Amino acid sequence: MSLSASASFLWWIPVILLSVFVAWYFYRNNDWLQSQKKWIRRILPTLRAIAIFCILTLLLDIVFLNTQSDQEKPIVLTLIDVSKSMTHFKDSASIQNNAKRLIDQVKERFSDKYELAFYTIGSQLKNSQDLNFNAQKSNHELAFKSLSEQYLNRNTGALIFVSDGNYNVGDSPTYAAEQLSLTPIYTLGVGDTTPKKDQSIQNLYYNDIVFLKDEFPIEVDIETFKIKNTTAKLTLRSNGKTLATKTIRYTNNNYHFIQENFKVIANKVGFQPYTISIEYLAGEFSRYNNTKTCYIEVIDSRNELCFVSNSPHPDVSALRSVAESNENYHCTYYTPKQALEKNIKPDLLIWNDPGNQFDEAFYNQIERNKIPVLFVIAPNTSSQVITKLKRFSTSNSRNQTDETQGRYNSGFTAFDLPDEIKGEMDFYPPLVTKFGAINPIGSSEILMYQRIGNAVKSDPLLYFGKNSQQTPYGVIYGEGVWRWKIQDYVKHQNHERFNTLFSKCFSYLLVKQYGMGLTVQFDKKFSKHDRIGVNANFYNASLEPITTPEINLNLTDQRGKKYLSKFNVSGNGYYLDLGTLPPGTYNWTANTQYQKKKYVKKGFFVVEDISLEFSSNVSNHGLLKQLSKNSGGNFNLLKNFSRTLDRIEKRDDIAIIEHETTLFQNLIDSGFLLFLILLCLSTEWFIKRYFGAI
Secondary structure, eight states, X not given: OEEEESSOGGGHHHHHHHHHHHHHHHHTTOHHHHTSOHHHHXXXXXXXXXXXXXXXXXXXXXXXXEEEEEEEOOEEEEEEEOBGGGGSSTTHHHHHHHHHXXXXXXXXXXXXXXXXXXXXXXXXEESOOOOOOOBSOOOHHHHHHHHHHHTTTSOEEEEEEEEOSOOOSSSOTHHHHHTSTTOOEEEEEOSOOSOOSEEEEEEEEOOSEEETTOEXXXXXEEEEESOOSEEEEEEEEETTXXXXXXXXXXXXXXXXXXXXXXXXXOOSSEEEEEEEEEOOOTTOSOSGGGEEEEXXXXXXXXXXXXXXXXXXXXXXXXXXXXXXTOTTEEEEEEOHHHHHHHTOOOSEEEEXXXXXXXXXXXXXXXXXXXXXXXXXXXXTOOHHHHHHHTSEEESOOSOOEEEEXXXXXXXXXXXXXXXXXXXXXXXXXXXXXXXXXXXXXSOEEEEEEEEETTEEEEEEEEXXXXXXXXXXXXXXXXXXXXXXXXXXXXXXXXXHHHHHHHXXXXXXXXXXOOSSEEEEEOOSEEETTSOEEEEEEEEOTTSOBXXXXXXXXXXXXXXXXXXXXXXXXXXXXXXXXXXXXXXXXXXXXXXXXXXXXXXXXXXXXXXXXXXXXXXXXXXXXXXXXXXHXXXXXXXXXXXXXXXHHHHHHHOSSSOOEEEEEEEEEEHHHHOHHHHHHHHHHHHHHHHHHHXXXX
């Protein structure tokens, strides 16, 4: 422990002299004191001098410095892929045994020297040693991303990763693995990298939505190994009927990659299943990858989306590209003046920078027609325009700007977003926003809060609400969303996350959800492994959500089997967990009765039979080797895991780190001097009182 002061410790010399002088001066001509015993004549000035010294010492702002040293052991992480594809090879019987032996050996050899942690990865990362190898998906990117966040600034010495190298959810883990900085990754491969005799339907390419009576294509990618001089039939079926058949010819090559194309006429509204299968050949490694089914929604109407802006803007282009990628939307583009003249009535209007030459007549037309609007508010929007929009208020009347990033609101319930998009929101480039607080008028659903650095504000960056006529609207408070699209491509080489985010926003605003009666939020596509959840709301005549009525749900599958369920009350709405359902198409009917009136909503959805874990018959050890090379680790087969443990044990850089922590405590905070001052003055007063001086 040491001392520190804002002033030099040489000041203690005059402090001591001054304390003694003041005490002497106070008692110098005291007749009563001179008549007392010798010990009283000495102790009273001493007590007074000590009290004055303590008071003056407090003015020196003395601080105690206490330095503590803590040792942090290096951490060795063990991550094991427990997806089904791990047992899809001839050595599958030994994989579970070898993985258990690995865990036991890691504990035996490293538990004294290192801190150990064990994880499994399938569709989710779990802190577990349960090696069941039955996960239906492999998301390696999620594993490395989560571990890098969890062990940020920790002493991670090494990561042992057991896998076949195959992933089918998320992006390549190479980028996420780089976030585990200074951590060597030791990969242990399983499975066989030698191609086997097999036919595999790798991918189907199709439009999710087509229009009734339209002709649309379904393209199929076929990959084959070690099949020569033979033919196989490729068949397209729907609802039990064979629509087309083609013959595939294989030549003398060991490897074939073939693309075939089917043309189909959409004859029936709803989700239609289209199954493509390739004839099984004797000696094939697997039958599972010979068939794939896609579900295509056939509709007979489109939603009209209108983009309004006084001038071209990259934000408009970015949002318009999202809409144009959806076959269910028809897009138009006007200036406010043109839109006013045409008296447009789209299903959704996206108005960019309404403050630029604000057209009040056009705004009033929108309000009269009760058109849902997504506003993109530029930073130079005046307070007068903001007042006329009647969507929010702001505290800043000057044209000051700020650069603001977003933070996902975990309490957002208007619609669901994939977890990977929620995580991306924190890293989107900042929008240029109007400086000052923003306060939504009326109730609102905030999707993203404003964030400057690590400080998250209560002001929304992207939110939804309803106006006085109960028409839904959205607000993007700032310009620059086009940068989000670019970052999405730079990081993932596609715009999938950006498109999904704003497609969800458009869909939410397009739904006629504000009005008395029953509303049901039901996704249209699920995997056979997904738990299916349904949200519902009921609004009374005042458009307030109530939970008095009992809401029932009737499901009917494609074979006519019925499932009857009842919604449970959840907050101001309802929720129903249907669990997992067998693959197929389902029709649903939700019904309730309120004040002697019946309310019914109907729809349909599809559960897809997706077996991602059987899409490949070879291991991807190349990916594992790349992860090890990039991080300074090493690759081995799982059966040779002892070599990996030897390498880890011999590394000198996996060592204990000492952390020094310095604690600061002001002398005045300790209370000691205050107690001493009080004790001295109290004792002085008591002696004088006892001996009659007071």
